[in-house]
Amino acid sequence: MNGNKLSLQHKRSLLGIAFIAPWLLGFIFLFAAPLLRSIQFSFSKLTVDPSGFTLQGVGWANFNNALFVDASFNRVLTESVWDMVLNVPMILFFSLFSATLLNQKFRGRIVARAIFFLPVILASNAISAAEASGLINLVGDATAVNELGQSGSQYNVMSMVMILSEIGLPLSFVDYIVDAILRIYEIITSSGVQILIFLAALQSVPGAMYEVAKIEGATAYESFWKITFPLVSPLILTNVIYTIIDSFSGSAVTKMIFTTAFTTQNFGLSAAMSWIYTLIISIILVIVGYVLSKRVHYN
Template sequence: MKRRRGLSLLQKRNVKGFMFILPWLVGFIIFYARSMFMTAQFSLSTMTTSAGGGYTLEWAGLSNYIYAFRAHGTFKQVLTTSILNMLVDVPLITFFSLFMAILLNRKFKGRTIVRAIFFLPIIMNSGAITSAMELARTMMSGGISSGASEISDAAASGVDVAYFIELFKNLAMPDKLLDYIVAAVARINDIISASGVQIIIFIAALQSIPGSMYEVAKIEGATAYETFWKVTFPMVMPHIITNVVYTVVDNFAKSDVVQLAYDTCFNEINYGLSSTMSLVSTVIVCVILVLVCGFIQKRTFYYN
């Protein structure tokens, strides 16, 4: 018997399927894979641009890395603070957005308007607008004079923050935890404006929980508290990973270390050093992502 020539129907279909992703594949190779390779290459060499627009690379070994970590004035500090800030912000944003999603998912009067307001920060998320907003905010809460610090903002509105801090200290709350909470409250605004997309993801997740589960919980006599920890939280768990990844990436893109790399590149015209900074910070963030995701994934319950 002769072997059948050509492709089977299924294979033909799969070739067509490949056509669907072809544009992206070409783009990924040209713009991402090649660029990542080039960044690594730049970071290992000294780059000089020539008048015609081209550039020449000269092998410099690890000198850029050594310079960044040993001699550069601010890189190490900026890197550490950026990463510490991220580690502080990510759990805050995740839990805040979960909490808000649960609130917004309930039925109450004027829900449409409230939802529309909550997604406004996603719309107004550009550099120029943000800085002007910051100014407008201090103006709103008591004029220019009181804009000195975030705590004094609250003080201007008649709340004695120091009193509350003292109160909680007397209740023997650990100082570190107290600092964390105070910092979180003081930055409530940053947190709100950074959690728009996360709230959307969580609302969608909450909507996808079958209502029968709540019915069962109710019949079995579970309290609201128990229902949350035994039904809502496990069902939302897989989306916490999505949100954590999104938050980390978003937070990193806005962080100081990225800004430093940008400035080094286009203001100081030190391409090699800039590539080194980008690469080091990206690798660190990726490692954090992998660790955090692994940690959450172990505790995640998958319904299907």
């Protein structure tokens, strides 16, 4: 081998690194460095001055403040994590249901699809913020809006609860169903992308399989659980992870971290809060990923 010339394999590796170079630069300077910085901030008191900032180590004080001193962080954190945990199964169920619905042949299917994916483009935090502020403006203040929202949607709930518990369903399950019905708008508007992914998966299921199943005498119900569901199941994992990630942007914790940093100017506390949030999310992701990937059917 010639010492001056690089081997073909070597050249290929260099070329590959050249291709990912923009990302690599971005990753090192705009992701890894800030991430390490953020850890550093969470253990220190940060004061901003005109030329930059100064750091002063305070140990675990910020974490201590976030968890035990701050009046509302614990509550907001548990609420939004709990919200997410409740929403994920509902969104999954609804999106798989809608995807199977939209995958069937009926007149007006194209229009229906167009409408079902509309939330993908309209789900905007800016719009919901403006809407909320418009409503607050209308009613007076935020607590009034909350109460109004509750009383507005409380109509008919009691009768529904009665019917369901009369049937003999356990009360916690009834609660869950009623909650889902009250949140139907939120669920529908946040499942656009998930429907899209499920629909794409459904279309990749070979039609011949259904024909065979039909000839063998399987009902539509059976062929859903025996053919469709196993083939779509890898995407359930994808969708769960996507839904969890998607819940970051609008969650109350994110807003709280933002205001702690930029309104109260307590950067250290905000960094500590965000790390607590990140840790909880990653624990959930690891558990969900582990449990689901064991059950998923890969062909």
